[in-house]
Amino acid sequence: MRPITKVICIGLVFFMSTFLASFEAPGTAPVKGSRGMVVSVDSYATRVGLDILKRGGNAVDAAVAVGLALAVTYPAAGNIGGGGFMMIRMPDTGESIALDFREKAPGRATPDMYLDGKGRVVRNRSYFGHLAVGVPGTVRGFEAALKKYGCLDWKEVMMPAVRLAEEGFQLSAARAESFNRLKKRFKGNREFFKVFSKADGSSFKAGDVFTQPDLGRSLRILADEGPDAFYKGEIADMIVADMQKHGGLISREDLNLYRAREREPVFGSYRGFEIISMPPPSSGGSILIEMLNILEGYRLDRMERTAADTLHLMGEIMKFAYLDRARFMGDADFEEIPVKKLISKAHAREIREKIDLNRAAPSAKIGEDILVLDEAAETTHYSVIDKSGLAVATTYTLNGGFGSGVVAEGTGILLNNEMADFNMKPGYTNETGLIGTAPNTIRPHKRMLSSMCPTFVVKDGWIWLITGSPGGRTIINTVFCVIVQMIDFKLDVQAAVDAPRMHHPWMPDILGMEKGDIPEKTFTMLKSMGHDVRNIAGGQGDAHSIWIDPATGAYHGAADKRSQGTAAGY
Ligand code: DON
Numbered sequence: 001m002r003p004i005t006k007v008i009c010i011g012l013v014f015f016m017s018t019f020l021a022s023f024e025a026p027g028t029a030p031v032k033g034s035r036g037m038v039v040s041v042d043s044y045a046t047r048v049g050l051d052i053l054k055r056g057g058n059a060v061d062a063a064v065a066v067g068l069a070l071a072v073t074y075p076a077a078g079n080i081g082g083g084g085f086m087m088i089r090m091p092d093t094g095e096s097i098a099l100d101f102r103e104k105a106p107g108r109a110t111p112d113m114y115l116d117g118k119g120r121v122v123r124n125r126s127y128f129g130h131l132a133v134g135v136p137g138t139v140r141g142f143e144a145a146l147k148k149y150g151c152l153d154w155k156e157v158m159m160p161a162v163r164l165a166e167e168g169f170q171l172s173a174a175r176a177e178s179f180n181r182l183k184k185r186f187k188g189n190r191e192f193f194k195v196f197s198k199a200d201g202s203s204f205k206a207g208d209v210f211t212q213p214d215l216g217r218s219l220r221i222l223a224d225e226g227p228d229a230f231y232k233g234e235i236a237d238m239i240v241a242d243m244q245k246h247g248g249l250i251s252r253e254d255l256n257l258y259r260a261r262e263r264e265p266v267f268g269s270y271r272g273f274e275i276i277s278m279p280p281p282s283s284g285g286s287i288l289i290e291m292l293n294i295l296e297g298y299r300l301d302r303m304e305r306t307a308a309d310t311l312h313l314m315g316e317i318m319k320f321a322y323l324d325r326a327r328f329m330g331d332a333d334f335e336e337i338p339v340k341k342l343i344s345k346a347h348a349r350e351i352r353e354k355i356d357l358n359r360a361a362p363s364a365k366i367g368e369d370i371l372v373l374d375e376a377a378e379t380t381h382y383s384v385i386d387k388s389g390l391a392v393a394t395t396y397t398l399n400g401g402f403g404s405g406v407v408a409e410g411t412g413i414l415l416n417n418e419m420a421d422f423n424m425k426p427g428y429t430n431e432t433g434l435i436g437t438a439p440n441t442i443r444p445h446k447r448m449l450s451s452m453c454p455t456f457v458v459k460d461g462w463i464w465l466i467t468g469s470p471g472g473r474t475i476i477n478t479v480f481c482v483i484v485q486m487i488d489f490k491l492d493v494q495a496a497v498d499a500p501r502m503h504h505p506w507m508p509d510i511l512g513m514e515k516g517d518i519p520e521k522t523f524t525m526l527k528s529m530g531h532d533v534r535n536i537a538g539g540q541g542d543a544h545s546i547w548i549d550p551a552t553g554a555y556h557g558a559a560d561k562r563s564q565g566t567a568a569g570y
Contacts (some may be wrong), residue, residue: 033569084396089390103134103139122178162200168211214412284453293348308525330439379470393454478541
């Protein structure tokens with residue numbers, strides 16, 4: 001072989017192996033990389049992030065670009081009309097930042113805005129249409145992240161999303177199917193179906209190229225004019241005009257006033273690992289740390305991963321911690337939230353004393369009269385790390401799938417239905433699942449309580465795991481399960497993400513379980529211990545995670561097989 005041919009062959013083999021290693025199918029082994037890793041629910045968005053890293057952008061640039069791309073390619077949850085949280089960790093100083101771009105109640109919102117004349121909750125009003133929409137935070141959040149922690153400029157990170165909207169992208173079978181299912185849910189919503197239907201009225205199918213001209217135009221305006229276009233300029237005008245036309249509350253002033261907030265994360269420790277996560281207005285980080293603190297007092301190394309006593313213990317911990325969530329959590333800018341107490345080891349000791357290792361405690365008995373509201377199902381989490389070790393965990397959402405269904409006329413921008421995360425009826429709690437505790441009652445400009453918890457686990461000062469998940473209230477339990485599978489049961493990141501999950505929300509008093517490799521006798525035993533065990537048929541959460549091998553520094557990306565997620569590294 002001539003030397004030049006040999007070089008080309010070696011190069012080709014190297015390139016192919018890198019390519020194959022980088023885009024391995026999820027569900028088997030994690031995807032490996034040493035210079036960068038992106039894991040998200042969508043292959044287009046993951047590639048956008050990886051391209052940014054390869055072009056010299058850092059993890060924050062990539063995370064913002066992924067978030068913007070998901071607003072186009074995963075419109076069920078990806079958004080610029082919603083909100084969320086981004087955790088950023090500096091590799092050199094170990095400093096972590098919790099960026100809060102959660103939606104807020106409009107200035108004209110009132111505590112009883114979802115009640116009818118007889119004081120009954122009108123659920124549809126908080127889920128669909130203009131009254132369900134909170135003041136969006138995503139654009140301000142991405143702006144704040146990029147300005148302070150990114151190195152590329154706004155337009156550069158926006159352009160991949162602009163192109164995906166204008167030129168379109170190919171629908172996967174799952175995405176086509178999810179669009180087809182919308183026909184009934186948003187029936188009669190003209191502006192919505194201007195985006196989510198085909199001109200000839202036929203159904204979407206896999207391989208269709210899906211373009212979004214209105215959204216493309218809005219994104220181009222944002223790319224050219226900057227984030228102010230959304231809050232003060234042309235896009236703000238269109239959103240406000242649409243609100244006025246349809247009886248929504250969001251005003252120009254609400255948009256003008258919106259600010260993303262940098263907050264001090266909540267910090268905890270678990271068996272020698274540091275846990276860094278999201279503080280209020282999310283309940284996620286505090287309740288996660290509370291649960292880990294309680295679990296730390298038990299010898300899990302002497303227990304089996306799928307045995308009934310293990311799962312009973314985890315279920316009881318969830319139940320007690322979620323009771324605290326219902327009682328205490330809300331927006332700390334408005335309410336006194338006892339975060340310090342909740343994440344203390346002393347509080348964990350008190351709860352351990354209440355847990356019976358052989359018998360399920362009835363939720364009604366431990367929490368007397370408080371019940372919690374069902375939550376909608378669509379959000380997304382993604383994880384990014386770059387070659388310097390800068391780590392980013394982002395969970396953001398429209399709340400329900402495709403949010404409120406409101407597309408502000410002419411913008412192509414889907415707006416959230418995050419107002420449904422507030423307590424609907426102050427002071428009133430009943431058996432249908434309403435909760436009326438004060439900390440999460442609606443007030444003008446207040447942020448609604450969330451469960452989202454983008455989280456870092458750190459070992460000996462080095463980033464060890466980047467994780468998070470969608471799933472409404474199940475989010476905190478999903479993240480808890482992933483961390484416990486890795487730290488206590490020594491599963492690798494992909495196996496931990498794939499492992500069956502469980503959920504006890506305190507109320508309703510039901511222990512939800514994914515089946516996976518859990519033996520039938522475990523379920524039988526759990527029932528005999530007093531649990532109302534139900535199968536989580538559709539799967540719980542979608543925890544796209546990255547583990548950083550402390551021995552080699554290599555990045556291991558694990559896409560969650562419950563969705564069509566993709567990990568890609570280099
Ligand atoms: O902030 C929250 O906790 C909810 N709005 C999240 C909703 C959600 O995760 C639905 N997802 N699958």
